[in-house]
């Protein structure tokens with residue numbers, strides 16, 4: 375699959391989902407148009423019953439529209455064979471649900487390895503891969519626990535590990551933090567932020583407006599239609615696979631917190647009142663300059679000046 379910049383991966387054209395007929399007719403989605411570029415992090419908001427889950431189910435190929443067209447990677451979904459669709463669901467799409475949907479009588483590691491059943495890997499290989507991803511999520515010591523022995527936040531991290539094990543490029547999350555306290559929600563959101571920074575596309579439903587700060591685009595739905603659609607990041611600035619990983623650094627000071635974004639090549643050292651920004655690509659012998667804590671923009675500007683001087 376080509377992974378060019380600003381590539382459109384999902385396109386819905388006048389998609390309608392109708393339930394019932396005649397007097398009982400109702401629309402979960404109505405003439406819904408949506409274009410999603412690779413690397414977007416979209417948050418979908420809107421009142422209960424406005425069609426958010428229906429939208430995710432259609433995008434994730436779990437449900438079919440009654441009318442309209444859906445193009446996935448430029449190809450009409452209607453023309454994709456059911457075998458290919460099943461392959462796509464297993465390999466390219468990761469689902470995260472509000473109620474975690476872990477299988478209660480399977481251990482953590484078995485739950486996580488489940489999507490790989492379709493991969494053709496032998497069981498030993500599946501468990502090894504599950505073990506690796508659980509290590510990343512700091513859950514390795516709990517891999518033989520049963521789901522009921524975990525906290526809600528841990529269960530959701532297991533569910534995220536499971537949704538990522540086949541390395542999907544599209545993550546669909548339906549209120550993934552809906553059942554969690556704010557600390558666990560924060561951990562989950564930081565995970566999603568990392569996944570997004572690696573160039574993956576995330577479409578997430580939430581009722582919590584505070585979480586929209588993580589998004590590059592916020593869509594408000596009403597009665598099966600788009601009410602408002604606001605992009606906070608330009609398409610040309612969306613992350614791409616292979617980009618150096620961006621890391622957000624928040625420095626809390628007495629006056630006001632400073633937030634800056636650096637890539638994985640950059641070292642940020644905070645010592646007392648001073649912040650030092652060091653680029654690992656630069657010559658080791660060159661001494662880094664020290665700056666007083668400043669706003670994000672000013673810090674970035676200084677780093678550029680440093681580079682000029684070198």
Ligand SMILES: Nc1ncnc2c1ncn2[C@@H]1O[C@H](COP(=O)(O)OP(=O)(O)OP(=O)(O)O)[C@@H](O)[C@H]1O
Nearest residue numbers: 393394401402420421422423424425426427428429
């Ligand atoms: N199988 C079904 N049969 C009939 N109506 C349905 C069916 N599934 C969903 N609907 C209706 O479609 C509309 C949209 O439902 P949907 O689950 O997408 O809403 P939602 O925005 O996800 O709501 P919530 O925030 O409560 O999860 C609702 O009015 C719902 O009653």
Ligand SMILES: [Mg+2]
Nearest residue numbers: 426427428548
């Ligand atoms: Mg829903």
